[in-house]
Each structure stands twice: as structure tokens, then as C-alpha cells.
Amino acid sequence: MSKQKEDFPAPISALQKRFFKWVDKRNPMAKEVLLNRKNLYIFPSLTGLCLFALSFILWLLGTSYQNNLVLALSYLLLSLMIVAIFHTYANLAGLTIKILGVKPVFVNDIAHFSLQLSGHRHRNYENLMVRWRQGEPACFDLQGGQILSVQIPLLANKRGILRPGKLLIESAFPLGVIRCWTWVNLQTSAVVFPQPIKGPFPTQLSRGETGEQGSGGQGTDDFDGLRVYRAGDPIKHIAWKHYAREQGLYSKQYTAQLQRDCWLNWDEFSLYQGEQRLSALCYWALHFESIQQPYGLSLPNKQIKPNIGEQHRLNVLTSLARLNIDGGTL
Amino acid sequence: MQNPQDIFQQQKLIRHDNLLWLLVAQGVVILPLLMQLPMWLWVIWGGSLYWRWKIYAGQRQFPGSISKLAISIAAIAGLLLTYQGAFGVEAMVGFLVFTFIIKLLELRSRKDGLLIIFIGFIAVAAQFLFIQSIWATLYAAVSCMVLITAWKTIYATRELAVKHKLTSGSILLLQAIPLMLVMFVVMPRLGPLWHTPLLNQQAQTGFSETLSPGDIGSLVQSTGTAFRVTFLDDSTPRQSELYWRGLILENFDGRTWTRPRHPHFTDIAPIAKQGDVETVNYEVLMEAHRYPWLFSLANPIKANTGAVRSRITSNGLLVAREPLNTRLQYQVASVNPRDTLIHELSSQQREQLTTLPEGFNPKAVALAKTWRNTLGSPDAIIAKALAFYHQDFYYTLSPPLLGENSVDDFLFSSKQGFCEHFASSFTVLMRAADIPARVVVGYQGGRYDASENYWSIRQADAHAWTEVWLTGIGWQRVDPTSAVAPQRVEQGIDNALQAADRSRIAAGQFSAPQWLTHLRYRFDAANYLWSRWVLSYDAQQQNQLLKQLFGGKEPWRVGLIFLAIISSLMGCYIALVIRPKWQARSPLQKSLSQFDKTCQQWKLQRADHETLAQFCLRLGTKQPQLLEACQRLGALSQAALYDPKEDNQQQLMTALKRFPKE
Incomplete structure (x- = not known):
């Protein structure tokens, strides 16, 4: 993936601005956009200019040979171009784009924004090219009455909140001589987690004396008792026997687990700088999650109690993503 | 992640099922051109198709640059050999077709496909350089339809039924045609911009510069129309008066008549005598015959040949400066020869017009001399000669072969001949009797088409006759054929010949069943209209038409009128389509949409599912300065909804309209 397409020479980029x-x-931010004559732009494409040139060549030929039929052919090509304006416009007009959402991603991953395309019941929308201003294109057809969910990729290159900017929808169907397009401002944003980077865990541990957590990790030292299952408890700690006897859902409690709740403390990760600090925190959060070790997060502006599970993980990572290093949230 | 469709899209490749469309389109387009070009191009086409098919089947690779270069060099060498270095239009078209064919071997991306389509349109245009008939145009329309369909399939990303594709292609074409017609009619016409190379392979048709026995006999056997004529006056000359003069032949070598090598161009065109003379005005639509001479009735005094330069010679012939390579439409005004000033013949001219080659045709010369001695006056000699023909001569398309003294053989032994035999021998007799005489070739008569009011003059109407100089009268036409077969002049050639000969003229068209002949006449009329209104539509006709339609041909006038047409069309659209929709909305809906617009200024948009009250609440919290207005509006909306007093609705509408703006 490259960040192509936007490196135009200065005058063009100024014009584009x-x-x-x-x-x-003309087009304020919206969650849903209907394409019509107010937001569709249309102009001959390069192929269109070639067709223009071809028509001119035929005109020259027809004029020099005083051949009316060649002249008529030349005019036919021009008329085709004019007719194509309407066809190309009709191929986009009436299309509705609705933003559905986007899943959070890590830095340098591709965020897939889900869009829903729908159109007139009796009209086909052919050869649509959709891309974010800085993203890769995706191509679709939409047949009459169809409601299509599509994913438009965009590289998440920075931690934080990814606002994809403008969405380009274009089509040159049917003849490629006229390009009809629109830039819509969709109200959406993706959460971009920091990139997990492995690094040593800070030594002044707040989580008990025994060293390496990677090696042990089962957390099954001493059975302590049962407690009622709470969402987020590890599945392997569930007391299946009790469950099988239809006594209810319980989790086994272990001493080690209770004692070794550990904290990912922003202040303790001081040997990393800036984004790296977040990357390290992210790595350890994912690591604890994978070994089923409850963990808490302590940030300058926020504290999340030790816990485990998908919801917790999402909370922690989102908090990391939203942290403004200079204070506050994004 | 990527499905195959995306791969085609992003690489901009042509889908396989669309490749076939391009191949078909190319085939349709080049077929008529291949008929005009050397045979080996067929072989190259077949080979390329086969190769491309193998590539498609995955059994061969796309050709490398070396093999492409080799093929190209071979083909260029082939073209050079075929055309012997004569770089006319055919060679250029041949090269175009070759590149077109060879492009098949590179066809993989969308860009290549587009190139195929674009060259395809040029190929259609090239086809028009060779043939411009109605059939060719219909074929070209089909070619265009296939080309447009193939063009559209390049951009289609899913598989569609053939019928669906063809209909959508035809729809595009049909929508473009009206616009094309408008452009065709109003776009300004220019004359040729530069001298263009000619098509060199096309044969000359019609008369050549010489006349030997049997020449016209073979000409009348060919089909085809020489030219078509419309008389612009109310009265038309009778068929027997329609002598279309083309060439005057003055030199005779005993067998063949030729044009004077150095024509004595005093170049004083015939001038009408003072006073009112009656002119015959007519318009001729001449097919391209690749000779410079044009046909007219005697004597033309005024001619308008448009972009082609022409002049009227002292002989009363209309001649173009250059051979006629395209169809030409021209108007002529002719006067009765008697109404033109008589130029006296100089003694040199008189001498020239009475010479005969020494030693040839002694019997004929002797006969004429006896006539001269006994009869004296030219009129009597002419009458005598015509009576001589009338006795026992026979008009036939297949006369016996003549020996060295062709005139003697004809006059005294075979006595069977076609018009050139009569004209030639009569001229010889006149010259031998010391009457200046010359042979004129051209066409006689024609077929009148009442439905479209024109005369169609076919090659079968070719004819030769004689003109003699009579002192005090000038040149006078004498047609010896009419002495033998008066029907030839009065009813046309098809009525003057015996059945066996009839089946030979115009390749047997005259002995065809009647319904077929009728059909052919209808088609000829269609061709005439086609030629006259479409193929010959030029700046002059455009002026006339625009003047008729718009009262002038100035660009501003035409532009203004089209602007008026377009705006009235748009007006109709607004009145019939947009306004009803607009009017269907209730006053409340109108004021609501006005309110929605106002709210866009406040950076907030009412969702479709949101009630007015809900939205007012939202807006009020977001923009505290509007809180009061919002609360009022919310209350009003509830009141209008649940307290159905007319007054409430009115109040709500005013409140909506007067909602504070930014």
C-alpha cells in the first residue's frame, strides 16, 4: 500500500484544495448521502479527449475528401459523447451511501469501513469505483433493488482516531469518455490502537515478587474456592462439574490469580518515550489477555480496574488509542 | 480478499467474455475493407485470430517485440510490393487495416480494447471512401452498433446476456443519431483543405477519349447510372430532345475518332443573343466517372459546379478542371443552339473539319462526292444520306466485324451497326461531301421517374451522333441512328432493339421480370434522393436549407434558434415533470423543508425518523441561543398535531419560515 494519488504538482494541488x-x-458531514445533481460532478475523461481528437481526425478526413458520410460519422462520435454525459450521470444519480461502521484496528493495519449502497429499484449501477481520498479503490456493481454492503479499505497509519476524510465515488460507465464523480463527507471514524511492540516489563513490579509471567502463566496455583461466574471470567476456570450437575455456573478461584492482578501503569513505563510507551503498554495488555492474566490499566487521566475478557481488552486498547500524550483524550 | 472481478478491475484488463465482442466488432468492421485490399491480408487476419485464440486458451504467449517487429516489416514490405510504391489511399487503408489486425496480438488491457474500438471507427470511415451507397451506410450503422456494444462491454464488470448488451448498445446509437443529424445539417461546411491523394484502383467508367466501332456497344452492356437530372423549370424537353453532350471528336484515322490534340480553344463560350432567350435550367447529379468532362444539353451558357472549377468551351461543352473523383452536383442553363451567336469557322477550322485520312474508305468518299456534285446544297445531301440509311440498314448491338476500311464495310456490305457506326460513317460521308462535321458522344434520353421528378441516365443510354456546320445556321445536330431506328430516340434503347440484343444491354436488366424492374426503379429513386440530399449536401445546399428553416445562415441566428429550442424543451420538462412534484407538496411540507435548510446553517440536520419536537430539543441543547425559539416551535408543532385548528398550522408554518438564521 502506498500513499499515492495525492502527490500532484503544486498548482494542481492548490486547485484541488x-x-x-x-x-x-456544498456537502456537509452526514451519515447518509443521496447522490443527485447537487453533489455529482461530471467532466470528460482522458479517453473523452481522445474521442474528441478522433472525431476531429474524421472531420478532417471527411472535409478533405468532401465525404458527407465520414463527416456524419465524426458528428456521430461527438453526439455519442453528449449522450454519454446523461448515461454516466444516470449511472450514479439516485445512489444512497450510508455509513455502517468500522472495526477498530492496530496501527499499520487496514481499516475496513462498512458502507451500505442502495439505489432506485429499477436501475442498475454499473462499474462503481469507491475509495477514500488516500485509500485503495474498490469496485462494485449494484443491480436494481439490491442493497449492497461494501468494505472500503484505508490504511491506519497513526494511532488515535482515524477520520477517513472524503469518500470518492466515481464511474465512467458506459463509454469511459465521461467521468462522473462525487466527494462525500461521511461522518465516521475508526479507533486505531497503538502498534504492539515487545519490550521488557518495568522491573519495580506492583504485581507480586515472582518473576517471569510469560513462563508460568497458567495461574492455577492453589484452588481457593468457587464464586458465581461473572462475564469475562476465563472459560477454563469454569467449574464444569458443578455446571453439569445443574448447580449453576461457577468460576474456580485461585489464590495466585487473586494476588497477581497486575497493573499496566503509565508512570512505570517511563523508559519508553511517547508512542513507544503506548506500544509497549499495548503489547503487554495483549500478552496478559492471551495468557488469561487479569490486568488493569492506569493512565494519567483514567484507571481501569484489573479484569480480563473481550470487553475489557477493548476498553483498555481504546483508552490507549484515545490517550493524548500531551494530556487529555483525543 | 480480492475476488476475480477486482483483479480485472484493478489491472484494467478485459474480461474474457468481452474479448469475443471486440473480435466480432473488428471482424464486422474490416470485412468490407478486406474486399478492397490484397488477399494476403485475409491470411494475416486469420493467423492473428488463431494466435489470439491460442493465447486465450492458454496455449501460447503474447508475441514478443521481435516477432511483432518481424510481422510488421513483412506486412509493410507486402504492402509496398502490392502497391508498387504508389502511396494512394488504398495503401494507407491497407496499412490501417494491418495495424488494426495486428493489434489483436496485444489486446489485453482496457486501453488496448479502446484502441481497437477507435481504429474501428476510422475503418468505418475508410469504408466510406470506397463506397457510399445506401447499403454501405446501413452496413456501417450495424458496424457502429456492434462497435458501441463492444465499447460498452469494455466497461461492464459483470456478465450480461448478448441481447441485453446489444439493446443497450443500440439505445446509445439511436439516442446519438438525432443529435448527429442536427450537427450534420447545421455545422458549417468547408471546402477541401488540401489536395488529397486519390483512390487509384477504381476504374474509369463511361466514355474514353476515343471512339472505335464497338465501343458504345460494349458500354451499353454495363449497368449503373451515369447521372441523374432534375429540370428546374415547369416544362421539360421531350425525350427525343435530350442529347447529353459529353465529348466532341474531330480527328479520324480511318477507324477511330479522337479528340483534337490541340483543341482550338478560342475559348469564347457561347453567348446568348441579345434579348430574352429561353433557357433550360436543370440540375445534374453526376456520378464519379474519373474523367473531366461533364454532360449538358446544347448549348450551356451558364454553369454552377460549386467547389469544382469548370468552364464552358467554345464547342459548347462543360469541362471540369480535374477528373471527377467524387459525385458532383451542378446546375446548368442551356439555350437552344439557334439562340447563340454564330461564330464563323476560320478557314483553318473548316479545313480541319473536312479532312479525311488519305486512301481509306474510297467507296464512301466516292459516293459522297457524287451526292455533292448532283445535289449541291448541304440540306439535300443530309436528307439523301439519311434516306440512304433508312433503306436497308439494321440497328443491332452485335454487328459483324469490320475490316480495315470500316466505313466502306459497314455502308456497303454488312449494313448492320450500332449508333457509333452510323455516327462515324455519316460524319465521313459529310466530310467527303465537303460539309464540316464532327462526332459527338454522350447520352441520349433517359428514364423519367415521376414520383421523384428526375431523369435517370444510365450507361445503357450511351449514344453517338453527328453535328454538321451549316452556313448561316451554325452547328446542327443530325442523328443518323434515328433514321434507322426512330424508337431509339423517342422511346429509349430498350424499345429499339430486338429481344436477343435487349437481354444484353445493362447486363440484362431490361429483360428482367416487371416486378423486379419496378423494384429496381424504386431503389434507383431512393439512391437518387440519397445522393442528392445526403451525399451532395454541401455549403450551398446548407445555405438554402438554413434560409428556408431559419431565414438565414448566420451562426448567431442558428445558435439563437437552438438555444430557444433547448430552453423550450427544458421548460416543458420543468412544467411537466418537476412542477407537478413540487406542487404536490403541502404548504406545511414546503415550510418544513425551508426550516431544514435553515437548520443546515446551524450545523444540525433533522433525521428522517426524528419528529419536529425531538429535533427542537436537540437543537436547543446544542445551540443555547436558540433555546427559546426551539421551545416555541416544539410547542407549536405539538399543538398543530393534536389540536386541529387551522390557526395552529398557520402559526407553525410562520414559525418554521421565520426561524432565526445564522
């Missing part, structure tokens, strides 16, 4: 300013004024 003005164009986008104009587009923004």
Missing part, C-alpha cells in the same frame, strides 16, 4: 473547499461547503 480550492475544489475541496467548495465541495465541503
